[in-house]
Amino acid sequence: MTDTVKEPIERLLHNHPFFAGMEEPMLEKLAACATTRTYKAGHRVLKEGACADHFTVLLSGCVAVEVATPEQGVTPLQTLHAGDILGWSWLVAPYRWTFSATAREDTRAVIFDAPCLRRALEADHELAYHLMPRFIGVMSERLHSARLQMLDLYGPPAGARERGLA
Amino acid sequence: MDDVSGLLRPADQSALIDALTARGYTVLAPVRQGDALTVAPVTALDQVARGWTADQTAGTYRLRRRDDARRFATTPAALPWKRVLHPPEAHLWTARDTGNGFEMISKPEPPPKQALLGLLPCDLAAIARQDKVFDNGTFADPVYTGRRENALLIAATCAQAGDTCFCAAMETGPDVRSPCDIALTELDDDAGWLVEARSGKGAEILSGLPLAPVPDTAFTQRDAIAEATAAAQIRTLPADTPGLLHRHLDHPHWQAVADRCLSCGNCTNQCPTCFCSNTEDVTSLDGTIAERRRVWDSCFSLDFTYATGRPLRQSTESRYRQWITHKLSTWHDQFGESGCIGCGRCITWCPVGIDITEEAAALAALEDAAEAAHA
Amino acid sequence: MSTLATPLKGHAPPPEAPHPAAAPDPATDPMVPRPFRIVRVKKELSDTFTFDLVAQDGAPLGFRPGQFNMLYVFGVGEVPISISGDPAVPEVLVHTTRAVGTVTRAMWAMKAGATIGIRGPFGSAWPVETARGGDVVVVAGGIGLAPLRPLIHTLLNQRESFNRVMILYGARTPEDILYKTEVRAWRGRFDVSAQVTVDRATGGWSGPVGVVTRLINAGGFDAPSTTAFVCGPEVMMRAACDALTRKGVARGKVWLSMERNMKCALGFCGHCQWGGAFVCKDGPVFNYAAVADRLPVAEY
Known part of the structure; x- marks a missing residue:
């Protein structure tokens, strides 16, 4: 469902923190691969294992990255909000989503067509050079967050009871 | 009245101990105990060690006969004076279970009146350091300050540098520099003690003694003794040691020290400025009486520092770094001076001979080498 | 733990030097606990509880937000615990504690009517006054909300003194949200933005999932005028302070509360030293x- 409200995509990208500092000609090239979309709350945005054929930039709303396991059912791992991006499996062969994602609220996003984007980056290494560090920054932040979550920082301190400290 | 001075001839020196005893002081002085010079209560001058010293090097302490009759050329005592004012174990209070809560029924024992005779200048400087710790501007510790107020300090010009001594580098000696009540110098050839009042309390005591006039050469001799002791010292600390340690909290050298350090805490027990303590809450067998005691503690203990129930300094390297950094660097942040007074006890009494001055120098050398490589 | 066979004998004043007062006065001696009565116990979480305490001598314990007390369980021991009540209501002393060690587990077993010894208040406070006129961001992680609660009370009591007030709270799971009723009330206010994120979503949790720093990254405050108050595990505080400064909040306007074990709380015992600071x-x-320099140094 393509968004009917026509705001130039370049402007949306220009105002999005992920693209902060990118020059207008580059944003125009990126915008050529992009459309805007809205997702209703409850809509499955990504499905684990499906073809990673797009990349999502969140403008408003909320999307939960989830994993479904037989033991715990569908477990949200992280929620993403306005200013976040969703999905980088489109960058790495075999281009399959590693997690699912569901809109928690009505969500507005810019969607990039992955084959179009990959072709653009192939043709313009300068563009790729400016885009890749932004992905690495996000990936690094997500990895850091995941490790902090894994640490279970707020959980009971391990071993304290045995030692009787405090 | 503070400027009372005089010569106390050998035959009259007992009068000092008698005068102190008469005023209700327990007199503590260097004594020979087995193969070591320690500090213990004395009631007569002949109990004070005479003609003994100790050879101290990294990891060793050997009692040695002197070829003179000096009593206070002992090198730093094997049992530090620290325990006199900051006892290894102190009672803080006792409480009783009332069945409806609890009530306090006792507090610290009244502080003893003690005269510390023959403090070396380094040990005297250590007391000045601890004075600041236990009266920190916000709180005053009743145990220490009570003992301190009741104490009379008699310090001696140091006439014997040990191999591990570096008071000159720390500017705490070998002359009597820090505040005390009486400064004492043993003049050459057993000619007597030059005694100088440094406080009203000291002057009051001296004015009652059979003092002879100060010989013309006494003050020159006093300064010469101190200069000779300073000249005999071989250890020092690198320039800007506080900054050096602060810059290298993550230096791999700490691992090299940790490979040798046993984490035994001997250095902290021996250090005359180390002040850390633990509290112990103990109860009577029937559970109706509870007592709180304070006992010395050491930052080398695994459980010394913890947060959320987990020991924070799990590695030996972090514990050694904590000790040396506190002593030589962060003490400046806390009290505006070094926590080290250069007595060298931590070097002597380290079972593996780790040398605080060598470790600081090693770090400085590594820093210089790293800078040279960058240049 | 050792025992005293003859508890008092060794400590009786010697006859030649009678001591004027045999018993110390808890009202004036910072080494001596004052008895407080537990008037209410609230089990907050599976291992966390709140005591409401009233002084047996009736004198209220005035404090500034962020300060702590030493809590003494008769015959067991003493622990530093931050104060969690409203500074405007000093008659009731409120402490929220997690049962992790010998003393706090003994406290967990205590009921209303029992007595706790209190020494304090000690330490520095959240400098609320420096935040006036600007935005305030409160960042809490886990039980780190407890030392921030008096600050939040003060902010809300003086709400007109501040511009935006944000409370960003990271909890382990939805079940581990501390002070649930109050958090819900903060979320319901029009003049406060209270957001809760959980590390692990369980049940029907429909709120944010992820670390609390993500709430900082989402912004919503005016960085140049913002004062931030942060409390939680050290790793979380490091990440939060970093996220705040990357957002443009000045380091000098970010405040955090450290946890260390303490034996005396007076600066004598040395246990809580952190670099040149006595945390107590x-x-x-x-x-x-x-x-900021020492925060990332491991085992320091």
């Missing part, structure tokens, strides 16, 4: 600019 008297509340 120079902290627990520190300015980030002053401690």
